[in-house]
Amino acid sequence: MKTSTFLLACALPLSAGAAEMRFTGQAMPLNGDNVLYEERHVVTGKCTVGLFRPTSHNVTYVRGNGEAFADKTLSYEQSALRPAMTFRQPGFNEVMEIRNRDDAKLEIEWQTPEGDTENSTVEVTRKLVADAGFDNLVRNHWPEVTSGDRIEFDFLAPTRGKAYGFVLEPTEDDRINAAHTVLIEPSSTILSFLVDPILLGYNESGVLTNYLGLTNIRKDKDSNYTAHIRYTVETAPDCELTR
Template identity: 90%
Template sequence: MKTGTFLLACTLPLSAGAAEMRFTGQATPLNGNNVLYEERHVVTGKCTEGLFRPASHNVTYVRSNGETFGEKTLSYEQSPLRPTMTFRQPGFNEVMEIRNRDDAKLEIEWQTPEGDTENSTVEVTQELVADAGFDNLVRNHWPEVTSGDRIEFDFLAPTRGKAYGFVLEPTEDDRIDAAHTVLIEPSSTLLSFLVDPILLGYNENGALTNYLGLTNIRKDKDSNYTAHIRYAVETAPDCELTR
């Protein structure tokens, strides 16, 4: 989204029943306090029967000097767990697109930093989760999350063009200061040797407060940042996030 269009959208009144959530995340190294970058999130949706239903999600990635270096747009029109998504990191000439086709299949187009274009298709199952859909997965299963239950799902790895089995379950970790902490890790023992777990923190209302693990932000052409991102809610919808 161009800056002018974004600012104009922010000045227009929300339509009847519409709601908005704004939050900002600061990413730091796992063993340091210097800010690597900042995420600025705007989620729009509706309050339906007292519950927030997200419709679109925009993220701007900003360096400490104020430079915008990445943008992501998501649409939850087809599914809150499997959004249509476009993610751009211009500094690496990289674009990742995931298109949800009637919630029957996900079409992936990846413009790699090397200048190649890779295409793949993944058939949708009810267990499939893509990108920021993990946040809605947690809220959709809030009673299980807060009571200690284990949730199994498949998570899309778009650069590989396939999904892998994962589990989400409550845990405790001194690095996460939150009302509820959950762990996401591969369900396969073999894959667990290759993929480090991710820790998430949530407040009592179901808003994300912490993310600790591998990010989708490039450190260089060959690797991404591993970071601890701490989130602060600036504007919350006038309805519940969970039920």
């Protein structure tokens, strides 16, 4: 991490090379100023040759009254783009688990709000990205992102048990106040009519500052919140996120 970006970063009581990043996101409706919920993130990893490499990631989702209502854990041991993941939303009796088997295949087990269990397997390809791996995809392609290039990838839709083609490219949008704004949308024209694009904002150092789009948090049994999430970094690793 560039020193000028995080002058207030604290020294961490971790072993040599180990690093930690803590940040909080406030989710708000697209046309409103009330906070729907808060995300509390803790990412642990290592500073390797001056570059932060995440190994695990924990997220706690909290209501305005401070009550935790969902949680997510991720492991990047097999891949930074295809983390193993467990997401629990007890209020809807929902559990989603993605297991990365030697980065050769992803096994998905979904306990639905209706009480059913659905299992599927997706073969891993070089272009496959899952869950929060999109954030590492952006950082891995930082020179392309900041120079205006278009990046094609496949994004896992775990509830459908398959991956779909997407593109990631720089854009401009008045709703995102960031040094770099990135658009993620389906590469298929037909799918683009069914899936709304996602907007991401990043600062000059590659820190995620904004997310605008469909979230993983349920509004009710049949739909999820669409929100604008603004992130604030509390603790940063003493190394860079991008090259």
